[in-house]
Amino acid sequence: MPPRGDDVACIAEEWELNLDKLEYYRFNSPVKVLAKARWLEENLLSVLIALKFETETECARCLKPVTLAISDKLMYLYSLCGLEFSEEEFEARAQAALALDLDNINLDTPVMPVEVEYFDRTLDIAPQVLESILLLLPSKVLCRDDCAGLCPECGADLNEGPCACNLSGNIDPRLSVLKDFKLE
Ligand SMILES: [Zn+2]
Ligand SMILES: [Zn+2]
Incomplete structure (x- = not known):
């Protein structure tokens, strides 16, 4: 985590995640994860999660294996429990967080809220990384549109x-x- 109260410092962390199977998807190679954390406000941390992976599943119609290459980004805003934002307030913060990193993302990048009990010196973002992977997996895959x-x-x-x-x-x-x- 970047030092508390420092809204310029940005901590980036890169690693590979070995997943075997997730729902109907098989992973034959590791998922590449890049996370970037930055304080937006004293009690609001933005974490950009960039994912790159290949996965294999079956065509929903003919059951032939289909390989998908996915590369996408999502952002999470971690805030302290009890710090309740209205929808507009959240949206304004989401846009502000995205605007800080337009080299990497655009204003349409999805932003999701996460509430935490307290901020420690480290943050476990594993649940959000897993959720991001699931969000990027299409619910139905065809080997070709006219299968x-x-x-x-x-x-x-x-x-x-x-x-x-x-x-x-x-x-x-x-x-x-x-x-x-x-x-x-
Ligand atoms: Zn037949
Ligand atoms: Zn097919």
């Missing part, structure tokens, strides 16, 4: 061409109930 997916009947990969079920003109099983409808 045709798997046949719901036989499981064939329809990206490789139509399967036997499709060729024989079978109706989608989800629609087959409609086949028996008769109009009086």
Whole structure:
């Protein structure tokens, strides 16, 4: 942590994080983390977290492995519990914090609040680093925008061409109930 009350000093720390798996994502190489801390006010610390990593998951439609390269930044504002900001007050501080580092970030970088009981000489930002990684992982990944997916009947990969079920003109099983409808 930079010295308390010094709003010019900026402490940067860089490290690599070995994650094996997180939800549906596998990590075959370490996550590169860069954190920069700076006091904005006496009881308000800004921490910029920059992340760079590669991760592997499955296409939501055809289940083929897909590798994503992610590089992004988020900012956290740590304040003392009880120091309650209105939404506008928080927003003003978030913009001020971002404005101090426009070489690195832009005014659209997300800023999230964190409340702490007290400020020690060090700060454990592991929960925020983990949260940042989760926030940067998309909830759904496709191998390509027009992935045709798997046949719901036989499981064939329809990206490789139509399967036997499709060729024989079978109706989608989800629609087959409609086949028996008769109009009086
Ligand atoms: Zn796919
Ligand atoms: Zn099929």
